[in-house]
């Protein structure tokens with residue numbers, strides 16, 4: 001892996017911005033949803049059998065396989081332009097920009113789990129978070145209200161994080177339950193999809209049985225939603241897997257499919273996502289329509305885009321995407337991987353400790 005340090009001068013950034021840009025080697029996963037690939041998707045949808053093609057294309061889009069030489073596909077210019085538009089939250093001046101935006105406001109921290117606090121691994125049951133990361137999250141929560149917003153079921157994500165006093169929102173925000181420190185420990189509980197539980201269980205049983213015939217496929221229940229993993233499935237079998245999942249869903253029009261990192265997710269077709277969950281949590285914490293808050297959301301996946309978009313639309317807050325490669329996103333800043341997320345959290349805590357001493 002070659003690492004290049006570039007100095008880009010950009011008027012808007014007020015001088016020079018040092019960017020550490022990695023030209024990634026053959027072990028890199030590409031994760032980009034470019035406008036040209038979107039156009040291709042739209043085209044395939046209008047062709048015969050287009051819906052299947054569309055589904056498979058978006059599966060590939062969110063779960064790219066490895067390329068020998070990524071520079072063939074994405075020029076250095078494109079990478080630089082992406083980093084300029086989504087600078088590292090740790091880069092010179094950028095961290096200061098974020099903390100400056102929080103002057104006179106309460107930072108509320110929202111953290112995704114997989115790919116953000118824990119590295120992506122083959123077995124979803126072994127996606128452990130490091131003890132150092134746990135300490136960083138624990139320290140963060142001492143200074144800022146902190147929520148974990150995950151696609152996982154709430155109990156499962158708690159069993160991985162194991163930090164008391166945080167807010168845990170599981171099932172992509174469809175399962176929220178916590179004691180609100182802002183209002184004398186009052187219990188907050190919100191499950192907008194509870195009527196779907198029997199349906200989700202039924203589909204879980206069907207998929208469990210069906211996926212037995214596809215080597216490497218794994219079905220995970222996340223209580224209010226399901227995940228069909230294909231990380232360990234031969235790529236030649238992806239279309240069969242997609243077709244089978246789609247065939248099951250035909251009998252359940254009240255459920256919908258979404259994509260994540262080598263995973264198809266089945267969830268209730270309700271107007272609820274991580275963005276709505278973040279809004280709900282801000283309101284519960286007393287920050288509905290408030291100028292006194294700076295929400296910071298860190299996440300790596302497609303479902304986190306709903307939260308980034310919500311912050312962008314609200315014109316308030318900081319979205320940080322965790323990605324090594326250019327990706328279409330509504331986030332403003334980037335971090336490369338969970339270890340950078342940990343450094344960012346530590347730096348935020350140090351800044352807070354220092355500013356508490358000096359103000």
Ligand SMILES: O=P(O)(O)OC[C@H]1O[C@H](O[C@H]2O[C@H](CO)[C@@H](O)[C@H](O)[C@H]2O)[C@H](O)[C@@H](O)[C@@H]1O
Nearest residue numbers: 113114120121122124127150151227231261263
């Ligand atoms: O919202 P998140 O906390 O990011 O959860 C999204 C999904 O994450 C998990 O799957 C992903 O991580 C696995 C472990 O690293 C990996 O094997 C898989 O390929 C990824 O898609 C989790 O297992 C899913 O249930 C979540 O929906």
